Amino acid sequence: MTGPALLRVCNVTKRFKLAHAELLAVDDVSLEVQKFDTLAIVGESGSGKSTLANLIVGSEGASSGAIWLGDTELGARRDKATRRRIALVQQNPYSALNPRKSIRAAIELPMIVHGLGDRSARRRKVDELLRRVHLSPALAARRPLGLSGGERQRVAIARALATDPELLVLDEPTSSLDVSVQAHILALLLELQQELGLTYLFITHDLGVVRVLARRVAVMYQGRVVEEGPVEAIFSAPRHRYTNLLLASIPTVSDEDDGVKLDWPFEQAIAPPPEGAQGCAFRPRCPFAIAACDTTRPALLGEDALHRHACLAPSRRDTTAQGTGGIS
Amino acid sequence: MTASPEFWRAMRRYAQDPMAVLGAAIVAVLVLAAILAEQVAPYPAHAGAFVDFVNANRPPDATYLLGTDGIGRDVLSRIIFGYRTSLVLGLTVLGIAVPLGTAAGLVGGYAGGRAEAVVMRITDVFLALPSLVLAMAIVGLFRPSQILAMAAVAAVWWPWYARLVHGMVRSIRLEGYVVSARLIGASPVRIMVGEILPNCAPTILTKFSLDMGLVILLGASLSFLGLGAPAPIPDLGTMVADGANYLPDQWWLSVTAGGAIFLAVLGFNLVGDGLRDVFDTTG
Amino acid sequence: MSSTRPVEAPDLLAISNLSLGFSTLDGPVRVLRGIDLTVRAQEKVALVGESGSGKSVTARAIMGLLPERRTMASGSIRFAGRELLGRPAEAEALRGREISMIFQDPTASLNPFFSIRQQFRTVIARGGARHSAEAAEQRMRQALRDVSIPDPERVLGSYSFQLSGGLNQRVMIAMALVNTPKLLIADEPGTALDVTVQEQTLRMMRRLSQQNGTAILFISHNLGVVRQFADRVYVMYAGALVEEGPVQRIFTAPLHPYTRALLASVPRLARPTIPTGIEGSLPDRLKPIQGCAFRPRCSLSISACASEVALVAGAEGHRAACVHVVPPA
Ligand SMILES: Nc1ncnc2c1ncn2[C@@H]1O[C@H](COP(=O)(O)OP(=O)(O)O)[C@@H](O)[C@H]1O
Ligand SMILES: Nc1ncnc2c1ncn2[C@@H]1O[C@H](COP(=O)(O)OP(=O)(O)O)[C@@H](O)[C@H]1O
Ligand code: SF4
Ligand SMILES: [Mg+2]
Ligand SMILES: [Mg+2]
Numbered sequence: 004m005t006g007p008a009l010l011r012v013c014n015v016t017k018r019f020k021l022a023h024a025e026l027l028a029v030d031d032v033s034l035e036v037q038k039f040d041t042l043a044i045v046g047e048s049g050s051g052k053s054t055l056a057n058l059i060v061g062s063e064g065a066s067s068g069a070i071w072l073g074d075t076e077l078g079a080r081r082d083k084a085t086r087r088r089i090a091l092v093q094q095n096p097y098s099a100l101n102p103r104k105s106i107r108a109a110i111e112l113p114m115i116v117h118g119l120g121d122r123s124a125r126r127r128k129v130d131e132l133l134r135r136v137h138l139s140p141a142l143a144a145r146r147p148l149g150l151s152g153g154e155r156q157r158v159a160i161a162r163a164l165a166t167d168p169e170l171l172v173l174d175e176p177t178s179s180l181d182v183s184v185q186a187h188i189l190a191l192l193l194e195l196q197q198e199l200g201l202t203y204l205f206i207t208h209d210l211g212v213v214r215v216l217a218r219r220v221a222v223m224y225q226g227r228v229v230e231e232g233p234v235e236a237i238f239s240a241p242r243h244r245y246t247n248l249l250l251a252s253i254p255t256v257s258d259e260d261d262g263v264k265l266d267w268p269f270e271q272a273i274a275p276p277p278e279g280a281q282g283c284a285f286r287p288r289c290p291f292a293i294a295a296c297d298t299t300r301p302a303l304l305g306e307d308a309l310h311r312h313a314c315l316a317p318s319r320r321d322t323t324a325q326g327t328g329g330i331s
Numbered sequence: 332m333t334a335s336p337e338f339w340r341a342m343r344r345y346a347q348d349p350m351a352v353l354g355a356a357i358v359a360v361l362v363l364a365a366i367l368a369e370q371v372a373p374y375p376a377h378a379g380a381f382v383d384f385v386n387a388n389r390p391p392d393a394t395y396l397l398g399t400d401g402i403g404r405d406v407l408s409r410i411i412f413g414y415r416t417s418l419v420l421g422l423t424v425l426g427i428a429v430p431l432g433t434a435a436g437l438v439g440g441y442a443g444g445r446a447e448a449v450v451m452r453i454t455d456v457f458l459a460l461p462s463l464v465l466a467m468a469i470v471g472l473f474r475p476s477q478i479l480a481m482a483a484v485a486a487v488w489w490p491w492y493a494r495l496v497h498g499m500v501r502s503i504r505l506e507g508y509v510v511s512a513r514l515i516g517a518s519p520v521r522i523m524v525g526e527i528l529p530n531c532a533p534t535i536l537t538k539f540s541l542d543m544g545l546v547i548l549l550g551a552s553l554s555f556l557g558l559g560a561p562a563p564i565p566d567l568g569t570m571v572a573d574g575a576n577y578l579p580d581q582w583w584l585s586v587t588a589g590g591a592i593f594l595a596v597l598g599f600n601l602v603g604d605g606l607r608d609v610f611d612t613t614g
Numbered sequence: 615m616s617s618t619r620p621v622e623a624p625d626l627l628a629i630s631n632l633s634l635g636f637s638t639l640d641g642p643v644r645v646l647r648g649i650d651l652t653v654r655a656q657e658k659v660a661l662v663g664e665s666g667s668g669k670s671v672t673a674r675a676i677m678g679l680l681p682e683r684r685t686m687a688s689g690s691i692r693f694a695g696r697e698l699l700g701r702p703a704e705a706e707a708l709r710g711r712e713i714s715m716i717f718q719d720p721t722a723s724l725n726p727f728f729s730i731r732q733q734f735r736t737v738i739a740r741g742g743a744r745h746s747a748e749a750a751e752q753r754m755r756q757a758l759r760d761v762s763i764p765d766p767e768r769v770l771g772s773y774s775f776q777l778s779g780g781l782n783q784r785v786m787i788a789m790a791l792v793n794t795p796k797l798l799i800a801d802e803p804g805t806a807l808d809v810t811v812q813e814q815t816l817r818m819m820r821r822l823s824q825q826n827g828t829a830i831l832f833i834s835h836n837l838g839v840v841r842q843f844a845d846r847v848y849v850m851y852a853g854a855l856v857e858e859g860p861v862q863r864i865f866t867a868p869l870h871p872y873t874r875a876l877l878a879s880v881p882r883l884a885r886p887t888i889p890t891g892i893e894g895s896l897p898d899r900l901k902p903i904q905g906c907a908f909r910p911r912c913s914l915s916i917s918a919c920a921s922e923v924a925l926v927a928g929a930e931g932h933r934a935a936c937v938h939v940v941p942p943a
Binding site: 060061062081083086087090091093095098099100101102103104109112113116117146148159162166 | 337513525
């Protein structure tokens with residue numbers, strides 16, 4: 004791949020022990036994110052997106068595999084110098100801020116923990132960060148009560164930037180906001196990336212958001228990456244059938260978007276896979292399955308390194324599943 | 332807590348609940364009376380070793396509003412000083428139990444794993460003991476003294492706070508702000524004290540107020556059993572117990588002291604309920 | 615209380631001038647400010663707006679599910695000519711029979727302590743008609759097959775936590791429709807689910823409502839979903855309706871600045887640029903609203919916006935409450 008990768012996730016697996024079974028939340032995932040790039044991770048809930056994020060930011064340890072940030076391997080135990088370089092923005096802005104602490108105290112905490120600057124330097128930095136996220140420094144003295152979801156998420160972003168991190172992991176940062184607010188947060192994230200040279204790992208289930216914010220996208224299904232590549236390529240000619248289904252399900256607001264949206268044979272009946280089938284995880288929902296899909300677990304491969312997919316009966320490259328749509 | 336807008340909002344909401352305001356008024360009057368007992372009691376000397384057989388066993392009248400006891404002491408004065416005893420008891424007991432229980436709950440809830448198991452097992456053992464029995468046993472082992480009685484009550488009281496705080500910490504530690512503090516490398520102590528504890532404070536305060544009433548009541552039962560403050564210090568429980576010997580003729584002795592206990596318990600309970608409503612409402 | 619518009623089908627649900635407030639510890643809040651909304655028989659009507667605008671309260675008011683003691687309401691809610699507002703007994707009699715409801719989170723709206731079969735039986739019993747156990751069983755299975763559940767037997771024997779969110783959603787739809795209600799109120803159905811499941815859910819609801827002649831009041835904050843689903847759309851802002859019209863017009867020629875701004879906020883597939891968004895936030899519910907509620911956030915506001923702005927009729931049953939809307943000549 005081109006350029007130096009800032010983040011490299013190599014064959015990472017995460018198992019959770021449940022009462023009676025073991026759950027493979029992240030299953031042999033390998034990904035790279037280039038410096039200054041944005042990689043979006045999409046997939047339905049439970050597909051392992053947050054678990055992957057937790058492994059990267061270090062709130063969980065991987066069962067196997069390795070994660071690298073530049074030349075540093077990220078284990079579950081991390082020194083402060085490493086923690087500084089990665090920050091997490093969570094989904095729920097209402098739980099992200101301590102209701103009993105001022106905005107200033109919230110943004111200051113990372114600086115205090117990392118011993119950055121004296122009191123007045125921290126003060127200046129808090130003001131500067133608030134301005135960066137387009138909030139008034141006058142807000143610093145207030146507590147989160149009474150702030151809107153969007154304002155809270157801005158504060159959370161300001162806090163994430165307090166240690167000047169290189170990589171921001173954003174786990175559905177706009178999913179619980181109204182669209183009118185989401186738009187501003189997206190604009191802010193783009194602006195911050197350009198001004199500060201940030202690298203984003205952006206988790207979302209909204210493909211519209213992927214389209215406007217990310218350059219590359221990885222699609223996860225049941226813990227595995229089933230397709231990964233440049234946003235344009237994947238939106239216009241997805242290879243994995245699940246990606247196709249996702250793109251066909253987007254609720255659009257205009258005829259113009261409908262022209263870009265893909266088709267999917269929603270009404271087509273799907274033959275149940277044979278008992279004890281070992282194959283592709285998407286098989287039970289796939290109308291395009293072939294015999295091999297019942298027995299073979301497809302690997303994530305690609306004709307070129309930039310666009311990989313894990314489908315045994317992929318959509319054709321030039322057209323989409325049903326031959327319509329595609330970005331002209 | 333500084334007088335933040337949230338504080339005033341809470342005050343406004345509290346003020347809208349008439350029962351809570353009544354409770355606050357009762358508690359305020361009792362606390363003031365207890366503190367200023369020497370000034371407000373009509374016969375401060377009667378709180379001590381005072382004898383006046385001429386005026387013994389007088390029913391309530393204009394001179395002795397709540398009557399006098401068998402050796403001529405003014406019951407009202409003794410009740411006012413009795414409040415001082417009760418409040419000191421409550422504050423001492425909870426002053427030991429609350430910090431101890433809170434610390435145990437915080438550590439147990441946040442640490443998880445083996446530390447949590449150990450802390451909560453100890454808590455359970457103490458919880459399993461009936462409070463009065465344990466207190467009596469502890470006091471019975473030694474010479475009855477008020478200090479021992481208080482220590483005994485505190486020993487059975489802290490586990491409730493440990494439980495309460497433990498439960499809160501278990502859920503608060505999953506909140507985004509705690510996760511975020513952990514990820515940037517904040518120390519467990521900083522997280523427990525700086526992030527989690529402030530969010531437990533309102534609930535602890537509410538329980539504190541409800542418990543003041545309960546501890547006063549328990550203290551009364553202990554003194555009823557002869558484990559109260561040593562004579563001649565006025566003690567509401569002892570007054571009820573002693574007065575009960577003279578029912579029904581000198582009814583006012585136990586009725587007024589009993590009423591005094593009831594009033595204190597009621598006041599603290601109303602305040603506790605009011606606080607709970609103020610802190611509880613999420614909207 | 616009377617509708618002056620020409621009516622194609624009889625109004626099944628007619629809400630007129632509905633105002634509603636709650637008394638809270640912080641003081642009284644006004645949540646709905648004079649709502650006029652109708653759903654005709656077999657019609658699919660959407661109510662769209664940002665969170666906090668009052669959509670769910672409207673739904674709960676229709677269902678008679680608001681806490682009576684703390685609610686102050688005026689106006690009227692008529693269902694098939696019967697007044698429901700302030701008559702909890704009337705609403706209760708209709709619930710689960712003539713009107714049914716689907717909530718946002720299917721797993722949370724099913725009781726984890728009873729099997730799907732037990733809950734389904736209660737729903738069928740509520741339908742009124744007497745069924746033998748055998749007939750009830752048949753109906754449950756058929757209802758589940760109608761929502762494309764191939765193995766009703768297994769699902770009926772399960773508990774909600776054993777089923778996926780998508781399956782629970784289908785079960786909820788099956789339960790909501792099994793007594794062939796005249797009106798289905800769907801409050802953000804499938805928002806808690808994934809787009810793929812949501813898409814299937816909507817298809818299913820549309821098909822079944824057509825089969826049974828059930829009208830649907832569809833509540834959502836998702837404009838894309840509304841566009842796919844509804845015949846007619848009401849746009850709600852801060853407890854008042856600011857625009858209504860046929861779905862095609864709302865999405866191709868929106869009149870109200872709020873509707874336009876909302877549409878401009880949606881990320882677009884065809885234009886990969888950051889959408890515009892709306893500055894500011896909903897007005898404080900504790901303060902009275904003067905004139906157009908959207909004024910503080912509106913780029914087109916003028917001084918006239920500070921006085922009452924009524925819904926003005928445009929073409930094709932399209933109406934909007936904005937000073938800039940001029941009635942067609
Ligand atoms: N701490 C945990 N213990 C057990 N199972 C977990 C835990 N965290 C996540 N899971 C499970 O792992 C799977 C992936 O979850 P998650 O990463 O949250 O998915 P997503 O973010 O894509 O919705 C789910 O089945 C979830 O229930
Ligand atoms: N029982 C209640 N008491 C006080 N306020 C309420 C109550 N229910 C809803 N509200 C308020 O009414 C407003 C509208 O709520 P809701 O109808 O749930 O919005 P929506 O469904 O459009 O997101 C919100 O501001 C909400 O806080
Ligand atoms: S009435 Fe005025 S403020 Fe309201 S939407 Fe129209 S132009 Fe904007
Ligand atoms: Mg997640
Ligand atoms: Mg709602």
